Amino acid sequence: MEQKIAFNEKIRQSVLIDYNISKTSTKEDFNQLTFLAATICHAPTAFISIIDKNHVWLKSKTGIEIEEIERKNSFAQLTLESKLDIYCINYSNDPKAFEDVQKYYNNNYKFYAGIPLTNLQGYTIGVLSVLDTEERELKKEQIEALKALGNQCMKLFEFAKQNKKFRVIQKKLKQKYQELEKFASVVSHDIKSPLANIISLTELLKVENQGKFDEETTQYLNYLNESSYSLRSYVDGILSFYRSEHILEKDYENVDLHNLLSGIAHLYDVANDVEIDFPETATLHHVNKAALTQVFLNLVTNALKYNSKDHRKIQITFKKTETFYHFAVIDNGDGFSEENSSKIFELFTTLDTNDRDGNAGSGIGLATVKKLINSMGGTIKVNSTPGEGSSFQFTIKRV
Template sequence: MIKPEIPKNESVRLKALKNLGIVDSKAEKEFDDLASLAAYICDVPIALISFLEEERQWFKSTIGINFCDTTREVSFCAHAINQPQELMIVEDARKDPRFAKNPLTLSTEQPVIFYAGMPLTDKNGNSLGTLCVIDHQPRILNDRQKIALKTITNQVINLLEIRSKNNNLKAIEKELRLRNELLKDFAGVVSHDMKMPLTNMIITADILKEKYSNQLDDKGKEYLQYMKQSSFSLSDYISKILTYYESDKLSDQKHNESFDIHHLLEEIVDLFNIQEDCDINFPDENIELNCNRVALEQILLNLIGNSLKYNDKKKIEISINCHQDDSFYYFTVTDNGMGIPENKQKEIFKLFSTVTQLDRNGNKGNGIGLSTVKKLIMNLGGDIEVNSNVGEKTSFSFSIKKSNE
């Protein structure tokens, strides 16, 4: 028996194999199917997908045998990987000086007499293992079988690449989830820690204005008012960031309940304490809903709030429609406001993305509200779209998937 040579790029090859993360992984049907196909086409009882570690040969797929590894020094595949682009064929191992005294050839139960192995070579030229077929008697492969074995090997390599990409995506997703959780915790801590100082600033501004009113000129009073307004704006900004990062919990289906749309809208409108000349039209039909009330309330608060803020008409007109089918509730909030430029309509749902215009009171938005709205709606199994004409109207249409309960 002649022991297999060690590839010149062995250290790099072993690193590539380790990075692939396939050794000792669970069986996967896709790999087993390809090994079965190779055995069928070559008309042999055994087909293997093997990978060569430093001292061990491990089988990802085993057709026709019931063990999962061997030592590398007796491995036929360890010889095959030294010819990365070639199909290695041993028609009768008993007549080949490399394998004549190999324990696998001399086995009395399942002797390896015929062997054909095609290296699994990655895009960097590393032969990680083989797709091989084995018989207990001498055999010759015809040209079609050789071509088929090479073709199936290419499919195994494609599977390995897809598997690697999926594993990388899973690792990235896990990292992003961890970072998102840390960001949520950070947002919560910052929000809590900043709220109290901001509240103190607002109260202090009112005290100074009241106590020293006679000693302050108009400019001083203006500065105090500016400080108070800025504190309110920052407080609102912090609250919206916190709402955005808590939206996953907010849209949990465990919070589903039954309620009617008119009652919900009445409560929302009362919260705004609208002083402007405004008509808000409710849906013609008072539909009974069964969904996440808290999340839907947050969505409508944002959309109706925007209809009030981003409106330059003397009389604000807002219409809310609602209908349903077997699977979804559908809502539309339409106003006669400023409108959204067409080139901004795809951007408005991105976090911190804002339309350049100021609202009714001369303030600029922070780009959090609509991103929160979309996140809530997506978590509720729905979608949202906008249709708007500048200076005329804006209409937000969204859906929410019905509860399965």
């Protein structure tokens, strides 16, 4: 029996280590629990104690100043040994239990109640305790309330434990992402360098041999040139997708929406067939300006590229609700069928259509847009009609 207890204690200690409960910092949540425990029981003292190997230390406390006591003969140890869901004693029932710990306390306590803090596997890592200077019995509703507080305390420990695991996984994923980004950057550089040579040599070959090649050879050179530009665009898109992670790390700030959109519209002032309408005045509070700019830039560029009409028009609308900013980018472009409305946001997915200059899409731009919007707590959807245009509607969360 003694070996079994020793073995269980070793497991209990390893379980306690997994929770990684700090001795030095106490969250307000734990302080509120001890305050409520004392208030519910009309007692001067309540505390949350953690049962370590040789000592019991207080994670949170109300009405008491001690930080740590010996585990042997402590109230927490007695509660652990009792295996009860609540352990209550009065001085008259067990004077020695109170006398053994009296050296740690300033008050002459006569009553103790303890709720074991036990995880789902049945291992107790601590105790929610209440002390009073008078002998007494707890009412049924007080006992149930203490048990509820004990459950909440254990949930806080579980949350902190899972949060720690999440941070470890998050760190590993970030490292993997950085490695992938570095790989993409190196590979794209290695691809773009020979691509630039192919494009330059192809152009040079066409110029120096103008009129010498037959029609079929000239067509082959044109195909080679177009394919090279397409591949370069594809590589640039991959880099843009991975580098968008850095955009999301930018600071949040207040943004003048009119000025932001005015800057984007100004990029297309040179084209006489382009009309871009956007809100005159609107201020967005605490948003990622870099990410939002990239979203609008991608959507506006896309709307103009996939529009074969003589007069290209874009209307940008804005409204706000209590929890979200709502935007829409509406164009009179070529549009597409409803069945493609969801898959266009998937990475590397294209609709097998060329833009107004005859270039094929990479299937990366809209995937980047969705990634940025989702990271800002929003969603995006699209309505489109072939030959009439599209309306991209998206939201970002207000904070």
